[in-house]
Amino acid sequence: MMVKQINRLAGNYATQPSRMVSGGIRYAQIVPQAAVNIPKPSIIKIEKEFPFDSEIYAPSTGSYARMKKLDYSSFKLASTYLFLAHNYSQLAYKPTTFTEPVEDVQRQWAGYSASYASQYFPFLRNSNVAKSIAKICPEVATESLAERFEELKEKWQKETSFHSSLGEKFTNDSYISIIGMGVFALPFILNDLVENPAHWFYALEKIVGRDMAEGAKNYAEARLKWLSWGREHDIV
Amino acid sequence: MTLFRRPKRDCNWLLADKENYGNITPGNFICASDSTEFSDIKYNCIAWAVGKNDEFWWPRKLGGYFWPEGLLSEPLNRETVENFIKAFESEGFQKCDGPEFEEGFEKIALYVNHLEVPKHAARSLPNGNWTSKMGDGEDITHGTLEAIEGRGCGKAKYFLKRNNPECKKAIHPKT
Numbered sequence: 001m002m003v004k005q006i007n008r009l010a011g012n013y014a015t016q017p018s019r020m021v022s023g024g025i026r027y028a029q030i031v032p033q034a035a036v037n038i039p040k041p042s043i044i045k046i047e048k049e050f051p052f053d054s055e056i057y058a059p060s061t062g063s064y065a066r067m068k069k070l071d072y073s074s075f076k077l078a079s080t081y082l083f084l085a086h087n088y089s090q091l092a093y094k095p096t097t098f099t100e101p102v103e104d105v106q107r108q109w110a111g112y113s114a115s116y117a118s119q120y121f122p123f124l125r126n127s128n129v130a131k132s133i134a135k136i137c138p139e140v141a142t143e144s145l146a147e148r149f150e151e152l153k154e155k156w157q158k159e160t161s162f163h164s165s166l167g168e169k170f171t172n173d174s175y176i177s178i179i180g181m182g183v184f185a186l187p188f189i190l191n192d193l194v195e196n197p198a199h200w201f202y203a204l205e206k207i208v209g210r211d212m213a214e215g216a217k218n219y220a221e222a223r224l225k226w227l228s229w230g231r232e233h234d235i236v
Numbered sequence: 237m238t239l240f241r242r243p244k245r246d247c248n249w250l251l252a253d254k255e256n257y258g259n260i261t262p263g264n265f266i267c268a269s270d271s272t273e274f275s276d277i278k279y280n281c282i283a284w285a286v287g288k289n290d291e292f293w294w295p296r297k298l299g300g301y302f303w304p305e306g307l308l309s310e311p312l313n314r315e316t317v318e319n320f321i322k323a324f325e326s327e328g329f330q331k332c333d334g335p336e337f338e339e340g341f342e343k344i345a346l347y348v349n350h351l352e353v354p355k356h357a358a359r360s361l362p363n364g365n366w367t368s369k370m371g372d373g374e375d376i377t378h379g380t381l382e383a384i385e386g387r388g389c390g391k392a393k394y395f396l397k398r399n400n401p402e403c404k405k406a407i408h409p410k411t
Binding site: 162164165168170202205213220223 | 249250253256257277278280281282290291292294296298299300301302312313314315353354355356369370371372373388
């Protein structure tokens with residue numbers, strides 16, 4: 001089912017038949033060249049010039065997309081496919097080159113991830129994200145994403161826990177990658193927030209698109225507000 | 237689920253992190269507070285510099301973090317010295333020339349990186365030593381500002397002071 005979804009959504013993007021890899025988990029494989037086949041801006045309505053060069057890399061296949069001042073539509077499309085490739089094919093994408101403020105990139109990534117995922121996958125609009133993902137693809141939902149989240153989280157904490165600067169904490173590569181997981185990261189972040197205090201508010205705001213703890217003057221208050229929101233939506 | 241905890245009163249991580257804290261030695265600082273899971277994160281060095289341990293001060297408009305009303309929220313890693321100085325001024329500090337002990341005053345040292353972006357702040361203690369909250373970790377007491385300079389905190393470059401009658405005599409027991 002997952003492979004069919006990708007094929008349907010990818011449209012012209014060629015995909016190979018599913019294959020078996022270690023552990024018996026089924027993956028779809030995005031052909032590297034297809035993943036960089038970004039539609040020409042001429043056939044897409046140009047909304048706004050994308051103001052900087054960026055590069056997205058999937059080391060497991062060697063595929064990457066390099067976007068040089070594309071328009072927003074192209075960027076959104078490319079982001080969507082790479083987002084799907086990451087979450088449904090286990091290609092570990094990683095934004096690698098930013099020549100403009102990282103914060104802007106984070107916002108774009110998080111926003112596109114969330115909006116496109118919910119647009120293409122209606123189940124993401126339902127209340128319980130984690131259970132819905134698990135229902136459709138239990139391997140991806142429960143193991144791979146969880147492992148990836150834990151790996152990124154530990155790396156982020158190791159690299160930034162000695163900093164007081166929120167700039168250092170929030171622009172760390174691993175933190176950006178967690179934001180890049182989009183809505184799929186929400187259950188992991190919120191459940192982590194239950195167990196461990198950490199600076200998740202920025203990632204949550206970028207993924208959800210709103211600051212649910214707006215006005216909270218201290219950590220404890222914001223944590224309670226985000227957890228309440230998570231419980232209201234059955235994510236925690 | 238893995239818990240990210242450090243043992244209480246364990247500042248060994250500072251000594252081990254030569255990349256970011258190259259100047260720290262066992263003889264130039266002491267651990268000054270417990271590192272518990274929750275208290276680590278509810279305040280930071282900027283709040284600690286103005287004497288608060290229940291707020292996390294940073295110029296960011298985001299629930300959970302505090303910045304004095306009326307002051308700018310700034311882009312990440314493009315925070316400005318001017319904004320931090322205004323924040324300290326809101327707590328009664330005024331700019332001064334240097335970190336030298338002055339009777340009747342407590343001082344703040346603002347650390348910046350090579351791009352002049354604020355990274356850390358330390359506050360003088362009545363005995364002339366300095367106190368710092370180290371990231372998510374412990375509060376430490378250090379005899380000199382240079383002790384924590386480096387890649388992690390940057391360099392102490394800007395100084396402020398405010399009246400504090402308790403600051404009467406420089407002792408510097410750890411220098």
